[in-house]
Amino acid sequence: MSEPSGPLHLSPLHAAHAALGARMVPFAGWEMPVQYSGLLAEHAAVRGAVGLFDISHMGQVLVSGQQAADFLNHVLTNNAAHLQPGQGHYTLMLLPSGGVLDDLIAYRASEREFLLVINAAREAEDWRHLADEADLWRQREDGEDLRLSRLSDQCAGMAIQGPRSRRVFHRVFGEQAPWPERNTLLVSLSETGPLWLCGTGYTGEEGFEFFPPTATAPAWWDRLLEAVTEEGGLPCGLGARDTLRLEMGYPLNGNDLSLEHTPLEAGLGFFVDLEKPSFIGQQALVEQKSCGLPSRLTGIELIGTAPPPRPHYTVWKGDQPLGELSSGTLSPSLRRGIAMAYLPTAFSKPGTELEIDIRGRRYPARTVKKPFYHPQPPPSQP
Amino acid sequence: MSTVLEHLRYRDSHEWIEPSQSPAAVGITDHAQAELTDIVFVELPGVGRHVAAGEAVAVVESVKAASDIYAPVAGVISAINDQLSTNPGLVNSDPFTEGWLFRITPDDPSAATALMDAAAYRQHIA
Incomplete structure (x- = not known):
């Protein structure tokens, strides 16, 4: 980045x-x-x-007013109306192209008040985007009751x-x-x-x-x-x-999420409510869903002894370059290389054998289901 | 405070070499291992390869970064530390003995004496 x-x-x-x-x-x-x-x-x-x-x-942004839930349903992918006061969920902010501006957590603090927790790398862009969209929203009929506060500092x-x-x-x-x-x-x-x-x-x-x-x-x-x-x-x-x-396969914005790929390609469809009334990026996602996803953010595991995989290393299938790693590391828990990459859908099925180019040498790898690691349940409480 | 051993010679990129030995062991300094943090993978050169002084010949990787290791002198790689393939952390825990990287037979047996001595290297990392 x-x-x-x-x-x-x-x-x-x-x-x-x-x-x-x-x-x-x-x-x-x-x-x-x-x-x-x-x-x-x-x-x-x-x-x-x-x-x-x-x-x-x-970063933190507080969105409040009678219009808060409807406004968030317009600018975010998950359904803010489904949140009861005191509940939060993972959600995404898209551009009309369907590309990801940011991923965030939205919490409903009360009926008319939401706290958004956003990524540092996107804080200024998110704020500008939200403020611009709020200006447009307030021009709607009955849209005035909407306030945004930038609480990051x-x-x-x-x-x-x-x-x-x-x-x-x-x-x-x-x-x-x-x-x-x-x-x-x-x-x-x-x-x-x-x-x-x-x-x-x-x-x-x-x-x-x-x-x-x-x-x-x-x-x-x-x-x-x-x-x-x-x-x-x-x-x-x-x-x-x-x-x-x-290890959990959670995406990092800037690596695994970007304007180049939709949340559907990132495997985050669970956090997108395509059924709700219009939201920014909805049209692009509906079209992509009907045409089939060109790529999927795929979990990849290196096989045997290999250097740690890192972002931008090329993924190969035979003589065909399939893409580059968006994230990669040596998993400290599993003690093997784990990575993610947007691969053409045909190669994203778990168990597909691949190779990763590391400093000019190819290392064997295979696609796997995420998460890579399953946390142990916490001990029962006394 | 990092350890610097008196009897070794040092390259400015933090490799050490045994002077007046043939073959001579090469590794990275205590200062370097601390800077690199937990080492999880070491890629070593092929035995028999001739390398130039200052050539990138090995890679030491932490979880966060891969770092090139440079040959302190020209010569032929005569041995590599096989233990590092299963226990790369030896470079952290014992950089000057168990954590050596490779041995080199220098083209010029006195080449290492042109590198920094312990006092100069201490200055270098101060």
């Missing part, structure tokens, strides 16, 4: 990362920790215990992920505090602003994401880190976040 020029945003947790000796890298216009103690140890902590991630780079973010997340939660928020179940949202009002607690994550493990006001972030980080450490966990960087999400 290309990095925008200019000074990088610093996380409100920057000093905490420095104190922990984190290795910092530029990511989506931010300087963020890629690892603390080591990627493999951090990955293992999330799969076996618990990990704490800084996700303050992610006001919210820090932390993700707590792993089978011991629940124990961390109760250590920090108290034994009686209600656990945010998967895809639910709890909002707690504090004197410094709202605390958003979301039962979501990007690792496949049980966990929650927590968006407190920026000024309070360092104190929350310290409390969460203490609880995570007591539970045998680790602070984790973007390196482990990437290997964890790829």
Whole structure:
């Protein structure tokens, strides 16, 4: 992914990362920790215990008003009207071409209020797109009651992920505090602003994401880190976040999602409600569905000893180049190379034998069903 | 603080070589292994290959990145560390002994003495 020029945003947790000796890298216009103690140890902590991630780079937009649900049904693919207050879901923002501008989580905070959590790399574009579409929407008959607030600078973010997340939660928020179940949202009002607690994550493990006001972030980080450490966990960087999400086959915008491919090609049809009244990109998706998908985002596993697969390596079938890897890594849990690529539909069926070109040498691979890794169920709660 | 061993010579790209040995072992420094982080794959040159000084001859890969390793001197590859195919982490845990990469028979037995000594390499990574 290309990095925008200019000074990088610093996380409100920057000093905490420095104190922990984190290795910092530029990511989506931010300087963020890629690892603390080591990627493999951090990955293992999330799969076996618990990990704490800084996700303050992610953006937040609050959409409110009587028109909020109808407006979101126009700009997003999933059906916002199906969300009850306190529920959230994964959804996508498309252009009319059907290409993906961003993937995000939409939470319904109340009847007329939705929180969108968007990718850092697309924050500015998303905001511009949403603001432009809202301007158009307000010109509709009865469309005026719609407000958008860009909260990205006001919210820090932390993700707590792993089978011991629940124990961390109760250590920090108290034994009686209600656990945010998967895809639910709890909002707690504090004197410094709202605390958003979301039962979501990007690792496949049980966990929650927590968006407190920026000024309070360092104190929350310290409390969460203490609880995570007591539970045998680790602070984790973007390196482990990437290997964890790829083991689950979760797409990363900019790698696996782009304006070049539709959510149907990405295998995200479950998060697209083609039946709802018109939304941006709907026509393109309906046409693509009726014509058949040209390509599919396919899971690929390397066979035997091979270098880690990486984005842009070419996928071959005999003498035919089929495409390039959109994501790839050595899976720390499975100890083999895993990758994803948009392959012509005819080659995307699980069990198709392929080769990956790595530095001029071909390594055997095969297509597999995603996810690559199946998380262990968390231990039953005492 | 990274370890730098007195008896070795160093290339600016962080390889070490045993001087006045033939064949001479080559590896990457403690500083380099720490910078590269968890090493998960090592690709080594073919035994018998003649390489030029400064030629990219091996690749050391962490989960995040692949890094070229350069021959500190010209010569013929005489052995490779087979243990690294099953245990690449030896480069992290023991970069100067168990984690050596390959042995080279230098064309010029004194070539390595032209590289940085320990004091100069310490300066280089300071």
